[in-house]
Amino acid sequence: MATAKQQVDERAALTEMPLPADSTPSVALDGPPVPPVGRIRLYSPDEWEEFIREWATAMEENYVQIKLLGGAGDRGTDIVGFKTDRQFEGPWDCFQAKHYDKPLNFSAAAAEMIKVFVAVLDGVYSLPRTYRFLAPRGLSTHFNMMISNPTTLRENFLALLVKGEAPSVKALARPLLEEVKALAAETDFAMFRSVEVLDALTTHSRTRWHTARFATALPERGDSKTPPEEYAPEEARYLQQLLAVYAERAPDKITTLDSVANVPKLDKHLQQQRVRFFRAESLKAYSVGAVPPGTFEKLQGDIHAGVIDIAQDDHPDGYTRLGQVLTQVGSLDLNRHKLIGVTEIDDRKGVCHQLANDDRLTWMEEP
Template sequence: MNAAQSGDSQAPGGPSSGLRDIPEPLHGETGVALSGPPISPMARISLYDDVQWELFILEWVHALRSGYVQVKRFGGAGDRGADIAAFKTANGLEGAWDCFQCKHYAEPLALGDILPEILKIFVATVVGECVLPDSYQILAPRGCSTNCGRMLSSPQKLRKKFLDHLADDDSTLARGLESDLVSSVQELASVTDFSMFRSVELTDVLELHKTTCWYSDRFATALQPRPAHVPAPGDLATHERRYVQQLVDVYAEAHPEESLQPESVASNPRVGERFRRHRENFYKAEALRVYARDSVPPGTFERLQDDIHSGVIDVVEDHHATGLRRLTSVLSLVGQLDLSRHRLISVVEIDDRQGMCHQLANVDRIQWMSRNE
């Protein structure tokens, strides 16, 4: 958050803020591939405004979820020195937790920016709103100044500096706080290990962010290679019954002399090879769906699938002499569609496109056999 949003103007002893669940990060341009000269992630982040920084941190926080029971975000102006609370137990703020404070300033953070935040978390602890966190981690796109960074790396010196400011009548650090509250903070701070306070380097944030599905989309980097294709299982699965039945209906119309059933069509000498090829493509598309879940923002795969549907549906609904003609016409067309705007297209093959048509048939968004023909 920026200086105006951080709540620095409110006395640390003011009303407490509520906690709310971290929402799923949203991307207005999800699934669209961008082009242009490469710009490093750090260079992009240096140009962020407050909203972009907040969104980036939300994405990073989602990568932290695996290490915590719950991750929540403080709401309201009085953040108590914590923008994000990551709970290690079901006891929340009353148990083990880590605190993350986000600062979006134009310059590196100075010690004067950090000390008020340290005071806030001590005040919150003294008044019983929480226990001290296991760690208090400060995130800022421009990092800390040399002096501030040196202090954060010297816990005993940082504690002494903090206590000196509290005891200094000319310091504005504790202005507005009751003397009894200041005394309680001094008592707690004097026995606290200040190694809990540390800054998080942007390089470390980016390293973790690389593991999220938002990284490639946010920084316009190349997608990771897809894993090798795992062949379709021998037995039909429940989740693929509908598109298989549609294919069987197509083959039965084309070869009425054959007795075709979903369980045996793969071994039929006339259509078995074609069916097995279509089934492999369905499973390739299913693997692409899983890959997309881990590699690109939510909704990216679905938008690609929707565009494929839009690109072929007129041909699907057109008149065809047989269902087989409709099937072959659509599968030929889907390989010619211009899908270059989509983020996934660099890892999508013709087989995937055809497999996505079978995915659409699996939920009846495409029907190979027209009831009117």
């Protein structure tokens, strides 16, 4: 079993935070809904960091990578956005998560700012382009005014170092304190900024985690992709399976996909299945921006579980097996899935063809 020290060291390690699988907080069943501003005030510090990690993905910045580093030994960095693959050796931004039960004041913020200057002097990283504080209750009025005036902020910070009474200043050895003063004196304090809570929520609303976090309605889905006239490479396997079904039904007329046109009824059926497949592909693409990772795959998994027994039953032919599966999928209870509100019957049937495309469903019995 890992010791407490090992666990702390592992927490502090410079590792990339995996994308949150499903950050849906519990929702009260009774009483009025809790608005997002109120909900984030109930977060734990770790949940607040996760929220900021999600928020950073929607910023209008082309980050090569976003990492969560918060924890003991993070050297004043909670969440960082790297502009290049040089990471700390190139331009980067820092997002500092401070989850307190009151507005963030200058004293608490200054302690974090000192960590930054010390880390730079220790060669841990270069100064960030921007260092932004995010607190669920915002900043105190005094600190908000100060951070809005970079020159004033620097003057107050230097005065804090000279006075030397703050615990974060007392902890510095005299030579290091003088180095921090010198570095701070030549630094443009416009790098230190704050993010207003309402602005953070507006930006977060553009992420795939927002609906799950705050129980809001899914964004509008828009139109589904229309099947191209030419068969696309990504259709190959499910079309191959359909061709086998059609060839079994009309062996004297159908040997290739192009020959399906010789049987109007089957040709119409083929075009209908292509529309369904591309509807499901559009739903999958939509899910990337609307719901947490894995949500669409969970829907696929439950559809597979709901129809596999029908697919594996005995049927007189492949066409009947396919028809029974497509009928069954329309009757499945999928109401627990977040995507169901924007999912129609043809989307469900299209998912069956996605599963066939991956050979998780087959329409013809093995010889």
